Amino acid sequence: LQARLSASAPRVRIDYLPGVAPCVVSADGIVAAGEEIAVPLALAFDIAGVGRLTVMAAAAADGSGASLANLQNSLAAELAASSVTDIAMAQHVHAARQVLAQEQVAVDAQLLAVAPQGIERLRDLRDASLTALQDLGPLPDADQQPGSREGVNHLLREAMQSLGRFDVEEQAAQRLLRETSNALASIVARLEAGETRLASVATDLPPAGERDAALEAARAAVAAQQAALHTAVLERRAFSDATPDGAALAGLEQALNAAETAKLEAEHERQLLREEIKGLEVALARDWQDGVEASVAELQEALSSAQARVVALDREKDSLLLLELLLSEEAASRRTSLLKPVVDRLETYAGRVFPDARFTLIDQLTVTGMARLERHDDRERLSGGTREQIAVLVRMAYARLAADRGSALPLVLDDALVYSDDDRLGAMFEVLAQASNHHQVIVLTCHGRSFVPLAAAQGGKIVSLSPWSTT
Secondary structure, X not given: OHHHHHHHOXXXXXXXXXXXXXXXXXXXXXXXXXXXXXXXXXXXXXXXXXXXXXXXXXXXXXXXXHHHHHHHXXXXXXXXXXXXXXXXXXXXXXXXXXXXXXXXXXHHHHHHHHOOOOHHHHHHHHHHHHHHHHHXXXXXXXXXXXXHHHHHHHHHHHHHHHHHHHHHHHHHHHHHHHHHHHHXXXXXXXXXXHXXXXXXXHHHOOOHHHHHHHHHHHHHHHHHHHHHHHHXXXXXXXXXXXXXXXXXXXXXXXXXXXXXXXXXXXXXXXXXXXXXXXXXXXXXXXXXXXXXXXXXXXXXXXXXXXXHHHHHHHHHXXXXXXXXXHHHHHHHHHHHHHHHHXXXXXXXXXXXXXXXXXXXXXXXXXXXXXXXXXXXXXXXXXXXXXXXXXXXXXXXXXXXXXXXXXXXXXXXXXXXXXXXXXXXXXXXXXXXXXXXXXXXXEEXXXXXXXXXXXXXXXXXXXXXXXXXXXX
């Protein structure tokens, strides 16, 4: 009933304006931004410098609230009558009493087996036998009444036997009663020890206020972590949405090519203008010497125009260079994001062959270098066997990427590991066996003595070619 009422209760969410520190306070402490709080019947918020806001919830039409209050009062009364503080302690006491009742039933069964009619009945039978013996009086003389004496002796023997049997049964019953009393005392002692331990634990626990404060601090930390995670997800989604797709990347590359062409044309035109300026300066000097003063102003105007054009071309060149830089950075970022899934799978496979190695990949399925520990080697510095192994690992990474995206393709290797030593060759076949769990791997080779045992050891299927004939 309480869960249903909580689920149906209205909820209040506090949102703060950007830059406003959380200042709304409820009974549980400061309300965080975006926090939702259920309204049971009445919920009060204190706003610093403003006042108190009380949110009232309409009472349930079916009287569920009153029913819940009555049930809670009844539960508190039952707990008080049972001398327990909470339901957990009541369950503990109930379990102990069940164990005690089971042991009492077992003891009663044993008593019933020893004395079906009870210990008091055994005692009554014993007392009756003793009384019967006393009522017989003195035994008659054997010479006077031999028959009567023999009958009395027979009765006496039977009575003594019954009396001995009663004594044995009584002793067994008394022993069983003592064992039962000891067991009952042990159970009571354990129950008292458990209650003492429960009281000690309750004493050692911090006050309810401190526990609630610690719980609220943990909830606030969880809420902060969830908010940070939500922000990170939104930023990642925004970054993914802003990342250009294939068509946009192609357009950027075309713009980059056009910018580079315009840059070359601007450089060429600038060079022509410089040569033209030099020619004009030489012609001006010659005309000055020839006394052609009238053309000086015209040439100076042409020089100013040419210089202005040079400045404009320099500005355009700088803009084109900046555009080229931005396009290069964007292309590199796009290339990195596109090739990162391949690099991740490459390093997963390469971990068996080149432990702790990192690779740099370019568009043409080519590794430009490999970094291990603190050393970085360019591709040209790697041995032929290492480059051969890296080339196979790159193709395996692309095949794995296609398989993970639902387009599994077979990987065919034609004598691709002929320069590998025995250790590297064994490691490569282990990686090939790992890759075969995701897509088909076909290895063609003419080096059967080296490849066939490794393939068989990794569970590969060996297919041999034999001459074919129509006969």
